[in-house]
Amino acid sequence: MSSYPLQCSVSNSxxxxxxxxxxxTILAFKQQKGEFExxxxxxxxxxxxxxxxxxxxxxxxxxxxxxxxxDSPAVGSAFSLQIRNLTxxxxxSKLIACADSDKxxxxxxxxxxxxxxxxxxxxQPFPKRPxxxxxxxxGDTIAIADKFGDVHQMSISGQVLASGEExxxxxxxxxxxxxxxxxxxxxxxxxxxxxxxDEHIKISHYPQCFIVDKWLFGHKxxxxxxxxPSWNSSLLFSAGGDDSIYAWDWKKGTQLSQFNYSGLIKPxxxxxxxxxxxFQNDEKDVIEYAVSKVVSSSNAHCVAFFVExxxxxxxxxVCPETGSLTLMEIIEFPSNVxxxxxxxxxxxxxxxxxxxxxxxxxxxxxxxxxxxxxxxxIPKCQTFEKALAAALKNENQVGSNATDLYPLYNTISLxxxxxxxx
Amino acid sequence: MKTKPLSQDPGSKRYAYRVNxxxxxxxxxxxxxxxxxxxxxNGKLDLPKKKFYRQRAHSNPFSDHQLxxxxxxxxxxxxxxxPHFYDQETGKxxxxxxxxxxxxxxxxxxxxxxxxxxDELILGMEIRVQVxxxxxxxxxxxxxxxxxxxxxxNINVLRGNAxxxxxxxxxxxxxxxxxxxxxxxxxxxxKHKARxxxxxxxxxxxxxxxxxxxxxxxxxxxxxxxxxxxxLEEHPLFERxxxxxxxxxxxxxxMRNATEEGKKVERKRGDKFVACFRRVQTPEII
Ligand SMILES: C[S@@+](CC[C@H](N)C(=O)[O-])C[C@H]1O[C@@H](n2cnc3c(N)ncnc32)[C@H](O)[C@@H]1O
Numbered sequence: 186m187s188s189y190p191l192q193c194s195v196s197n198s199x200x201x202x203x204x205x206x207x208x209x210t211i212l213a214f215k216q217q218k219g220e221f222e223x224x225x226x227x228x229x230x231x232x233x234x235x236x237x238x239x240x241x242x243x244x245x246x247x248x249x250x251x252x253x254x255x256d257s258p259a260v261g262s263a264f265s266l267q268i269r270n271l272t273x274x275x276x277x278s279k280l281i282a283c284a285d286s287d288k289x290x291x292x293x294x295x296x297x298x299x300x301x302x303x304x305x306x307x308x309q310p311f312p313k314r315p316x317x318x319x320x321x322x323x324g325d326t327i328a329i330a331d332k333f334g335d336v337h338q339m340s341i342s343g344q345v346l347a348s349g350e351e352x353x354x355x356x357x358x359x360x361x362x363x364x365x366x367x368x369x370x371x372x373x374x375x376x377x378x379x380x381x382x383d384e385h386i387k388i389s390h391y392p393q394c395f396i397v398d399k400w401l402f403g404h405k406x407x408x409x410x411x412x413x414p415s416w417n418s419s420l421l422f423s424a425g426g427d428d429s430i431y432a433w434d435w436k437k438g439t440q441l442s443q444f445n446y447s448g449l450i451k452p453x454x455x456x457x458x459x460x461x462x463x464f465q466n467d468e469k470d471v472i473e474y475a476v477s478k479v480v481s482s483s484n485a486h487c488v489a490f491f492v493e494x495x496x497x498x499x500x501x502x503v504c505p506e507t508g509s510l511t512l513m514e515i516i517e518f519p520s521n522v523x524x525x526x527x528x529x530x531x532x533x534x535x536x537x538x539x540x541x542x543x544x545x546x547x548x549x550x551x552x553x554x555x556x557x558x559x560x561x562x563i564p565k566c567q568t569f570e571k572a573l574a575a576a577l578k579n580e581n582q583v584g585s586n587a588t589d590l591y592p593l594y595n596t597i598s599l600x601x602x603x604x605x606x607x
Numbered sequence: 608m609k610t611k612p613l614s615q616d617p618g619s620k621r622y623a624y625r626v627n628x629x630x631x632x633x634x635x636x637x638x639x640x641x642x643x644x645x646x647x648x649n650g651k652l653d654l655p656k657k658k659f660y661r662q663r664a665h666s667n668p669f670s671d672h673q674l675x676x677x678x679x680x681x682x683x684x685x686x687x688x689x690p691h692f693y694d695q696e697t698g699k700x701x702x703x704x705x706x707x708x709x710x711x712x713x714x715x716x717x718x719x720x721x722x723x724x725x726d727e728l729i730l731g732m733e734i735r736v737q738v739x740x741x742x743x744x745x746x747x748x749x750x751x752x753x754x755x756x757x758x759x760x761n762i763n764v765l766r767g768n769a770x771x772x773x774x775x776x777x778x779x780x781x782x783x784x785x786x787x788x789x790x791x792x793x794x795x796x797x798k799h800k801a802r803x804x805x806x807x808x809x810x811x812x813x814x815x816x817x818x819x820x821x822x823x824x825x826x827x828x829x830x831x832x833x834x835x836x837x838x839l840e841e842h843p844l845f846e847r848x849x850x851x852x853x854x855x856x857x858x859x860x861x862m863r864n865a866t867e868e869g870k871k872v873e874r875k876r877g878d879k880f881v882a883c884f885r886r887v888q889t890p891e892i893i
Contacts, residue, residue, distance in 0.1 A: 333800065334807075357805070357808070359808070383771055395810045395813070396810070397810050397813070400679075400774050402678055402679030402680075403679070
């Protein structure tokens with residue numbers, strides 16, 4: 186039987202520690218002398234006491250009118266509860282994650298020498314589900330962007346706040362937030378960059394978040410993902426429901442270039458990309474697709490992205506001076522890509538093997554020093570898969586059926602169809 | 608069987624009225640109304656009748672409406688809304704909008720502000736379609752009936768969700784006045800985020816307002832008044848204006864009496880709570 190796919194991953198910068206999520210469990214792996222071994226495991230037990238059924242009910246009662254959305258898998262709903270947004274602090278001493286169960290931010294201390302390397306040191310629930318998080322350059326501030334458009338901040342080291350004691354939001358949109366970045370310009374000024382389900386990217390000063398610096402206008406559809414490369418502090422890439430990846434000089438507020446991927450992605454689209462019945466035309470051939478994630482490479486001047494429910498990632502060359510984007514490579518896999526992350530010029534791709542019935546769950550795409558090209562690192566994938574298989578043997582595999590997989594493919598649900606005419 | 612609402616029943620009077628007005632609106636909405644164009648048609652245009660534009664009182668600001676808005680302020684074509692202020696030769700607008708009435712309802716405030724600020728462009732923003740149609744028809748009629756003195760050329764309305772899309776229409780520091788007259792109260796606690804003044808939205812209003820610009824608020828709901836005052840006072844970019852300033856400002860007295868909601872409150876002898884705030888200078892960035 187195929188295993189449930191790994192929903193997200195993060196690795197430390199030298200690639201020796203890797204964290205992955207399967208449903209409500211975080212798995213940690215250590216790499217030593219080319220071999221991987223499991224280094225820890227943490228399961229959110231709130232998921233077990235609050236069964237999924239209860240979780241959905243809870244969504245109903247405290248959201249009132251949003252009941253319909255919780256009932257039917259509509260707009261980015263938390264239909265199945267998960268752990269999301271794995272992020273390492275800049276000094277890599279802590280792992281941050283978000284739990285759907287109680288809409289909390291989790292802080293783990295990483296003890297590299299302990300066989301169970303993850304120690305939960307803080308669990309801070311929020312009134313609304315965190316959709317994206319970013320860590321400030323002080324390594325202690327986390328900015329949390331929620332489903333209802335607000336951004337809250339918390340301190341990793343501070344006390345847990347009781348419900349009702351929560352801080353005021355530091356900024357907000359009247360729209361679902363989809364991503365957040367804490368950035369710094371060359372003069373040392375700090376900013377918070379937020380993207381939403383409407384077409385907005387907003388740049389606010391930090392900590393003076395009440396001063397909006399600017400908006401970046403140009404997207405015609407929702408934005409799902411943004412990233413700033415470490416090798417150029419004024420560059421920003423963004424993508425979502427549009428046919429293009431956008432490159433910006435966010436400091437100047439100018440759009441530098443667009444890379445239209447609609448042609449190259451066509452061969453990878455399937456029936457899964459046909460629009461839902463209610464958005465179909467008479468010919469029943471309306472297709473809908475969106476970029477789920479865009480990430481930049483740490484050193485190489487390159488960004489990678491994938492389109493939801495396709496079996497490839499696309500790598501683009503970035504001209505660091507002009508920000509122009511050109512196709513570098515398309516890397517294909519046997520199954521749909523579920524998540525994409527990067528560390529030290531290596532892309533970590535997790536796959537939904539249900540879509541193909543076989544293959545590996547995780548692929549490492551590494552940059553070859555001599556050619557500068559990216560290739561699947563087969564030996565690494567194979568050694569890792571062994572360690573992963575051993576770790577997953579102990580995991581509860583119930584309910585990895587098709588409806589359970591739904592939340593893996595909900596980026597496109599952010600698309601607006603203008604449901605309200607009045 | 609469910610009966611259709613009157614507005615969709617082709618036999619109803621409201622339907623006929625709406626179709627007729629819509630044709631008129633399509634024809635006149637974006638044309639330059641001046642003495643010559645009016646002279647060709649005879650007679651005065653009747654002002655629209657509110658009863659034909661009824662619509663549910665509330666519109667959810669969070670929902671995903673079918674809205675038209677420019678991708679950015681640079682892409683907004685204002686010449687269609689204010690043709691008299693469009694310079695054919697340069698292809699540019701002689702003025703830009705500086706006064707905004709947020710949630711303008713039936714437009715009474717703009718109609719009274721128009722002659723007071725002949726050199727400024729005033730825009731009403733309203734989320735409800737039928738109410739926006741009413742204001743458009745009202746402005747068409749006013750412009751036609753005052754073509755000789757070129758009246759009411761400086762006001763217009765846009766259908767839009769001001770809580771989401773204000774920055775799509777206005778540049779940084781473009782506005783000098785923003786009016787929030789009798790905003791929807793959203794009484795229930797969990798609906799407070801739907802209120803049009805919140806600390807996070809105020810940062811966006813502060814962005815489109817120039818330094819020294821003014822936010823005007825008026826409501827008959829005391830609790831909402833305290834809410835708005837609290838949030839504006841807490842916001843570092845706003846500072847309350849004194850009662851004596853309010854008493855001297857002509858917009859305050861217009862705002863008390865001009866809007867449809869204000870008139871309703873007057874008839875019921877309800878209270879009206881006013882609060883005005885200045886957009887202060889942006890502090891040094893730290
Ligand atoms: C109670 S009425 C007041 C109308 C008018 N200002 C007056 O005083 O007569 C509030 C108006 O705000 C509009 N409105 C509410 N939310 C809005 C939004 N987000 N954007 C634009 N208009 C909005 C409503 O449709 C309604 O017409």
